[in-house]
Amino acid sequence: MSEPVFRMIGEANRGGIVVVCDHASNQVPEDIELGISGPALESHIAYDIGASGVSERLARRHGMGAMLGNISRLVIDFHREEESTGLVPTTTDGILIPGNIGANREKRLNDYHRPYHKALDKWLNDVQPGLILSIHSFTPKLESKPKEERPWEIGLLYNEDDRGARHAIRLFSELGVTVGDNEPYSGKELNATMNRHAEAHGRPYCAIEIRNDLITQERGQARWAAIIADVAGRVKLAIETA
Numbered sequence: 001m002s003e004p005v006f007r008m009i010g011e012a013n014r015g016g017i018v019v020v021c022d023h024a025s026n027q028v029p030e031d032i033e034l035g036i037s038g039p040a041l042e043s044h045i046a047y048d049i050g051a052s053g054v055s056e057r058l059a060r061r062h063g064m065g066a067m068l069g070n071i072s073r074l075v076i077d078f079h080r081e082e083e084s085t086g087l088v089p090t091t092t093d094g095i096l097i098p099g100n101i102g103a104n105r106e107k108r109l110n111d112y113h114r115p116y117h118k119a120l121d122k123w124l125n126d127v128q129p130g131l132i133l134s135i136h137s138f139t140p141k142l143e144s145k146p147k148e149e150r151p152w153e154i155g156l157l158y159n160e161d162d163r164g165a166r167h168a169i170r171l172f173s174e175l176g177v178t179v180g181d182n183e184p185y186s187g188k189e190l191n192a193t194m195n196r197h198a199e200a201h202g203r204p205y206c207a208i209e210i211r212n213d214l215i216t217q218e219r220g221q222a223r224w225a226a227i228i229a230d231v232a233g234r235v236k237l238a239i240e241t242a
Helices: 051-062 105-127 163-174 192-197 218-240
Strands: 006-009 017-021 065-069 131-138 154-157 179-181 205-211
Touching: 006 051, 006 105, 017 051, 017 105, 017 218, 051 065, 051 131, 051 218, 065 105, 105 192, 131 192, 131 218, 154 163, 163 179, 163 205, 163 218, 205 218
Parallel strands: 017 065, 017 131, 131 205, 154 179
Antiparallel strands: 006 065, 154 205
């Protein structure tokens, strides 16, 4: 396997804030043929547009260690449980992924998904972060639901542990940001990585979805990284002093 499953950026400080970005890349290994067009691989179905840029800036400019997934979610979705039907998607947002029909799930789990989560588990155990930022992005409108508007600039997702989300929702709102509370997705249904690596260990986290039209360019990525870094620092302090 020549493709690295993940990238590490920056230096994580023990007890500090770290960044996890499951869908940072649209890379497809050379031995996998998905059977889709080039434009599809550049779209939101293949990766979280702008999320890598925001995560890298949080690491390089705001002193947070970061771990970024380096395989397209069309190959295997790091942000799904192993038994999930969406782990190796055959359709997504109305687009057929013919190369995934009959794919060897176990091989992809062993090659990509399990090494990614094993490394993430070890890293977080070593660092024992005071707050985890899980960075994702969402498209303003799904092709399969063209009439469904998604007005939020940022969404905070959570399952059972809403400590970080509650503080972040309030702080983003105070900055004039249009914030989604478990929108555009609900963490009650889609929170796999943070369920496994944060909630299962009692680690505070903020699972953040950024609308991708705000972060397609470097200027937007830098702006939102700065906003998120400011809010994250205050969320961590609020949790520690509660």
